Amino acid sequence: MTEKGKTSALQENEGVSEPETTNKSAIAAIKNKRQQQPSADELVKGILAKDRTALSRAITLVESTNPQHLKKANDIIQQCLPYANASIRIGITGVPGVGKSTFIETFGMYLTSKGKQIAVLAVDPSSTLSRGSILGDKTRMEDLVKNDNAFIRPSPSGSSLGGVARKSRETIILCEAAGFDTILIETVGVGQSETAVHSMVDFFLLLKLAGAGDELQGIKRGIMEMADAIVINKADGDNLKNAKIAKVEFNRALHLYPPKDSGWQPKVLLASALENTGIPEVWQLIEAYLDLTKENHFFDYSRNEQNKFWLLQTIEDRLKTDFYNNPSIKIELKHQLERIENGETTPFAAAELLLGLK
Amino acid sequence: MTEKGKTSALQENEGVSEPETTNKSAIAAIKNKRQQQPSADELVKGILAKDRTALSRAITLVESTNPQHLKKANDIIQQCLPYANASIRIGITGVPGVGKSTFIETFGMYLTSKGKQIAVLAVDPSSTLSRGSILGDKTRMEDLVKNDNAFIRPSPSGSSLGGVARKSRETIILCEAAGFDTILIETVGVGQSETAVHSMVDFFLLLKLAGAGDELQGIKRGIMEMADAIVINKADGDNLKNAKIAKVEFNRALHLYPPKDSGWQPKVLLASALENTGIPEVWQLIEAYLDLTKENHFFDYSRNEQNKFWLLQTIEDRLKTDFYNNPSIKIELKHQLERIENGETTPFAAAELLLGLK
Missing domain, CATH: 1.20.5.170 (Single alpha-helices involved in coiled-coils or other helix-helix interfaces)
Known part of the structure; x- marks a missing residue:
C-alpha cells in the first residue's frame, strides 16, 4: 500500500466509467445467446x-x-x-521420459502429410482438472496443435479407470464421426491404464529407450506381451549403437511369447524424432498389420470382442460399486474383516453373510 | 450255460441257506447304526x-x-x-511330466522322517468325479499313501475354479485342526489354478525341467513371478549338466523381477527324486523363508491379505453369477450383444439398459 497522495509505480488511478453509448440490450442478447x-x-x-x-x-x-x-x-x-468405426485406432505407451509427446508430434505430422486426419487422445486416470496431465500441456506438440488435420484432446479427468475408459471410448466414436481416420491414444506407462487402452485399439505400440537395464522391464507387467510393435525411441547420436543392441534383445524376448491370435508377429523398430528417422517405417508396419488382420478378419473380430469386454466390464464394475456402497454392507464388511483377522470366521462364511444383506 | 446234469468247471451248485442262529435284529441294528x-x-x-x-x-x-x-x-x-492356522502351507506346481507326484512322494517321505505330519491336497478344476485327476491315482505315491504321518486327498471336483478353491481352503482348515503341520497343495500347470493356489499358500514352489526350450516358458503366464523357489527336477544322469545351465538362466531371469513384498529373493535349486538328492535343501530353503517372513511379519500379513482376497473374490463371483443367471437378463444380454455387433448401440448404453433390469 502506498501512502495516499504520493506517486508510486503501484499507484492506481480511478477507473474510467463505461461510455453511455454502449447498447445494454445488445449485450444481454449476446450473453443470452452464449448461454444457450x-x-x-x-x-x-x-x-x-x-x-x-x-x-x-x-x-x-x-x-x-x-x-x-x-x-x-x-x-x-x-x-x-453409423458414421463411426471407419478408422485405425493406435495405442501408444511408454514410461515417462521415453519421448511420447515428441514421437506423437513427429508421427502425427508425418501422417497428416500423407493426407490422414488424426485425432490424438489420452487416457490417464491419474489426471485431474487441476493437475497437469499427459497431453494437458499442448505446447509440447507445437506443430501438431496448429495443424488443420489434427485434433488434440487431453485425458478426461476421473478417479476410476473405468470412468476414464468409458469417456475415451465414446470420444473415439465422436472423432470418427467427425471424419478423423487415424486415432492415436496415448497412455502413461503404469500397467492398468495400458490394459484399458489395449482393449480399445487395433494396434498397440510400445515406446522404449535403449540401455540402463530397461531392456526387459516391460516383461514384469505383461506389457511387452500386448505390444504389436516396439519402437526404440531416441535412436540417434551416441544412443544409436545401444539402440541396435536393444533391438536384437527385444526381438529375442518377443519370440519367447506364444503366437498372437491376430497371426501377427510383433516387430522391433528404431526411431528418432530428433533426426526424423524411422517414422515412415512405423506407418508401413501398421499398414502391413492392417493388411494382414483385415484379410484374416481379426480386425473386425477384435473390435467386436472389445465391445463385449467393455459391456461385461461396465456391468461388473457397477455390480461391485452398488454392493460395496450399500451402507449396511459397508458397516458389516468392516466387522466381518475384523472377525476374519481374529480367526473367528472364514472368508466364505463372511461372504455368505454379507451377500444375505444385499 | 452248461447243460443240466453234466459236470463242468462252470457248474453252480445250489447255495447253502443262512444258518438260523443268526440274530436278525442285531443285523438290523448294525445296518441302522452304519446309516446314521x-x-x-x-x-x-x-x-x-x-x-x-x-x-x-x-x-x-x-x-x-x-x-x-x-x-x-x-x-x-x-x-x-481355533485349532487351525498352525502350519506351513506350500504350493507346488509344474507342467505335466515335470515329476510332481514323484517329487511330492520323496519330499513328503523326507518331511515325515523329520517328524512332520503332512497333508497332501490337490487343486485341479478340470477334475471330475468320473475322470482321473492329479492325485486321483494314489498308487503314484506308493510309500506316502501307506505312511501314518501323511494324509492324501485328491482334488475336489467342480467346474468352477472358485468352487474348487473354496473347498480346498476349507479342507486346509480341517487338516490343520487334525494336527497336520505341513500342507502340500499340488496344482496343474495351467495358469488360473496356480493363481488360486498362490492365494492360499505361504510358499510357492515351481518345478521345472532343464532343456527343450522350457527355460523361460513360465514367464508367459506370470508364474515365475509368483515362485518363491524354482526346483529343477530330474537333475540326474545326463540331465545334470543341462540342469546346472538352466539354474544359471533361471537365476538371471528371477533377478529381472521387482523385489517381492515378502523381502524374499527367490532361489533356484536342483533336485532328483530318482537319486534322492536336493530334497533336504528344499526344506532348508523353506525354513529360511519362514524365519525371514515370521521375523518381518510378512507371514501373518500375507495370510490376512489372502483371507480378504477370498472374501472379496467370493462376493464378486456371486454378484456376477446371480446377475448373469437372471432369466430376463440372459435374454436381453443376447439381444444387446447382437445390437452391439450391428453397430446399433455402444457397450456402455447396453450395460445401462441391462443393469436397469436387475
Whole structure:
C-alpha cells in the first residue's frame, strides 16, 4: 500500500466509467445467446460437418458428471454410431521420459502429410482438472496443435479407470464421426491404464529407450506381451549403437511369447524424432498389420470382442460399486474383516453373510 | 450255460441257506447304526483326536453340493477354526511330466522322517468325479499313501475354479485342526489354478525341467513371478549338466523381477527324486523363508491379505453369477450383444439398459 497522495509505480488511478453509448440490450442478447447450449441434433450436424467446436462441445458432454449432460451425450453418440468405426485406432505407451509427446508430434505430422486426419487422445486416470496431465500441456506438440488435420484432446479427468475408459471410448466414436481416420491414444506407462487402452485399439505400440537395464522391464507387467510393435525411441547420436543392441534383445524376448491370435508377429523398430528417422517405417508396419488382420478378419473380430469386454466390464464394475456402497454392507464388511483377522470366521462364511444383506 | 446234469468247471451248485442262529435284529441294528451319520460335534471331536475317518468324512461334507451337508460343514469348520492356522502351507506346481507326484512322494517321505505330519491336497478344476485327476491315482505315491504321518486327498471336483478353491481352503482348515503341520497343495500347470493356489499358500514352489526350450516358458503366464523357489527336477544322469545351465538362466531371469513384498529373493535349486538328492535343501530353503517372513511379519500379513482376497473374490463371483443367471437378463444380454455387433448401440448404453433390469 502506498501512502495516499504520493506517486508510486503501484499507484492506481480511478477507473474510467463505461461510455453511455454502449447498447445494454445488445449485450444481454449476446450473453443470452452464449448461454444457450446447442441441441443434440445441432451438435451431431456440426460433428458430421467436421466442425471442431461442435466436436469439442460434444466431448465435454461425454466427460461431464451431470446426468442431463450424459443423457444428451448418449443421444449424440447414438446418432454418430453409423458414421463411426471407419478408422485405425493406435495405442501408444511408454514410461515417462521415453519421448511420447515428441514421437506423437513427429508421427502425427508425418501422417497428416500423407493426407490422414488424426485425432490424438489420452487416457490417464491419474489426471485431474487441476493437475497437469499427459497431453494437458499442448505446447509440447507445437506443430501438431496448429495443424488443420489434427485434433488434440487431453485425458478426461476421473478417479476410476473405468470412468476414464468409458469417456475415451465414446470420444473415439465422436472423432470418427467427425471424419478423423487415424486415432492415436496415448497412455502413461503404469500397467492398468495400458490394459484399458489395449482393449480399445487395433494396434498397440510400445515406446522404449535403449540401455540402463530397461531392456526387459516391460516383461514384469505383461506389457511387452500386448505390444504389436516396439519402437526404440531416441535412436540417434551416441544412443544409436545401444539402440541396435536393444533391438536384437527385444526381438529375442518377443519370440519367447506364444503366437498372437491376430497371426501377427510383433516387430522391433528404431526411431528418432530428433533426426526424423524411422517414422515412415512405423506407418508401413501398421499398414502391413492392417493388411494382414483385415484379410484374416481379426480386425473386425477384435473390435467386436472389445465391445463385449467393455459391456461385461461396465456391468461388473457397477455390480461391485452398488454392493460395496450399500451402507449396511459397508458397516458389516468392516466387522466381518475384523472377525476374519481374529480367526473367528472364514472368508466364505463372511461372504455368505454379507451377500444375505444385499 | 452248461447243460443240466453234466459236470463242468462252470457248474453252480445250489447255495447253502443262512444258518438260523443268526440274530436278525442285531443285523438290523448294525445296518441302522452304519446309516446314521455322525453329528458335527462328533466329527469335530474325531478331527481334533486326529481320527482320519472323521477328517475324511468332514472333507466329504465340505465337498458336497447338498445344502444340508454344507450347513453341517460350516458348523464343523467354525468349531475347527481355533485349532487351525498352525502350519506351513506350500504350493507346488509344474507342467505335466515335470515329476510332481514323484517329487511330492520323496519330499513328503523326507518331511515325515523329520517328524512332520503332512497333508497332501490337490487343486485341479478340470477334475471330475468320473475322470482321473492329479492325485486321483494314489498308487503314484506308493510309500506316502501307506505312511501314518501323511494324509492324501485328491482334488475336489467342480467346474468352477472358485468352487474348487473354496473347498480346498476349507479342507486346509480341517487338516490343520487334525494336527497336520505341513500342507502340500499340488496344482496343474495351467495358469488360473496356480493363481488360486498362490492365494492360499505361504510358499510357492515351481518345478521345472532343464532343456527343450522350457527355460523361460513360465514367464508367459506370470508364474515365475509368483515362485518363491524354482526346483529343477530330474537333475540326474545326463540331465545334470543341462540342469546346472538352466539354474544359471533361471537365476538371471528371477533377478529381472521387482523385489517381492515378502523381502524374499527367490532361489533356484536342483533336485532328483530318482537319486534322492536336493530334497533336504528344499526344506532348508523353506525354513529360511519362514524365519525371514515370521521375523518381518510378512507371514501373518500375507495370510490376512489372502483371507480378504477370498472374501472379496467370493462376493464378486456371486454378484456376477446371480446377475448373469437372471432369466430376463440372459435374454436381453443376447439381444444387446447382437445390437452391439450391428453397430446399433455402444457397450456402455447396453450395460445401462441391462443393469436397469436387475
